Amino acid sequence: MTTEELLATCWTTAGAAVPGSEDERSPLSLRERVEAAGAAGFTGFGLLYPDLVEAERTYGLAGIRSIFEDNRIRHIELEFITDWWNGGSRHTAVVLKAAEALGARHIKVGPDVEDRPWDIDSWAREFAALAAQAGGVGARLGVEFLPWSNLKTVHDGLRLVEAADHPAGGLIIDVWHTERAGTAPAELAKVPGAYIVGVELDDADAQVVGTLFEDTVRRRRLCGEGSFDLTGIITALRATGWSGPWGVEILSDEHRALPVREAAEAAYRSAAALLG
Template sequence: MTTEELLATCWTTAGDAAPGGDDERSPLSLRERAEAASAAGFKGFGLLYADLVEAERAYGLAGVRSIFEDNGLHHVELEFLTDWWADGPRRTASDAVLRNLLDAAETLGARHIKVGPDVEDGPWNLDVWAEKFAAPAAQADGVGARLGIEFLPWANIKTVGEGLRLVEAAGHPAGGLIIDVWHTERAGTAPAELAKVPGSRIVGVELDDADEQVVGTLFEDTVRRRRLCGEGSFDLPGIITALRSTGWSGPWGVEILSDTHRALPVSQAAEAAYRTAAELLG
């Protein structure tokens, strides 16, 4: 097993909930999820914005912090901000979400906030997007957190290279990348390319696995058919070696999304996710 620390990303403990639906909230309580993650061995926890709102309503932010502290979960990740590049009503709504995420990040001592690209694959101008990314990065920095963009192979920022162009152009030290190995593998990114990413620009890493063949759309495949680490086709040892060569030492996120995973009791889901990732890291 590994001495490096692992973080259970939001979907790993969400139970019967998935991205893309009308209601993405987990049916499980935050306390139940945190206790399952802790019992499995995780030292970090990811929380989706919709679940953050519910948890704040149930416990208050101070109560949420206590739940994490009681369970030894000292790496906190918050997600998922979209429309930060937009104008009009979409941007107004995004700014309101960002304010809430920043408040929560400050109270919870969150290490980073995840943001996404445009999943409608609209055009993007590097200079404009860099300026718009730098602003929330500076705000995150102001509450002691970082801002990480998760590039997606079906969105307008598809690859680690495109993501790196954005964060380097934005230029803020608190801004960087969330590298989910599902997305790098499905984009055909070799481990050698990951090894070239400046370590200072890596905000988070997410481990998972998948079959060689994509079934359905990329989005359907990523949400319904991810595999536990080591149970699919990815060269995870090579990827881990490449990322360690940048100086990355964790916390390593584990993001398992599948119909099979969602059907498990949360304690079993968390245990399987931790064990398989820890074996590879060890």
């Protein structure tokens, strides 16, 4: 299939959990999810903040690390810190502590989904400060731009990370967001490789149904089953020097209804076929 390493982002193994709902926690145990990811072939795993808190309560951080090690998971992604641009988030301390204990590869932060005006100097200062904290625990910090937020495109994200100018800070490039923002693969190929912290693969139909948020949460498709030029996108990202781990983020009503092992296997198989 592929010699590339793949990371199952948090929603890919979360079962019936839905982003933006009142309780975003997965109904599945962390052990069940990690075992499914490892059995499918993933060597990376993403964990959402509410699930991190629940898992720490159940297993302790040392127990979580053991579960990852037992299933050959070596690339850990933690998400999602929001409201960091206001001088700190209530999630920050918990995530940083976990990142250090688990040997996390990177931490994801979000933009302002209410699309309010932002001051680049202030945002760059706060992003650099948080990147320094992430670097201090051995991780990198990646901001994920979203086409309905104040950071809509890869270019908006680059403005921020270039202004912050911290080696531990960079971008999370989810191809759903670049495609829905109309960013051509040739533009992705121009992104400096040093600024890419993570990449997420997925697919979708050509037409958006409902709002962008509804479309991304309910109607993503497995890689190769939608309209995206994933071969061109992967070629462009490789041109930057990116070599993985490649995140796979599948979000849909259909995917959430699958047994977790079947969901993980389908996500891995479809992405690996393209990367191979």
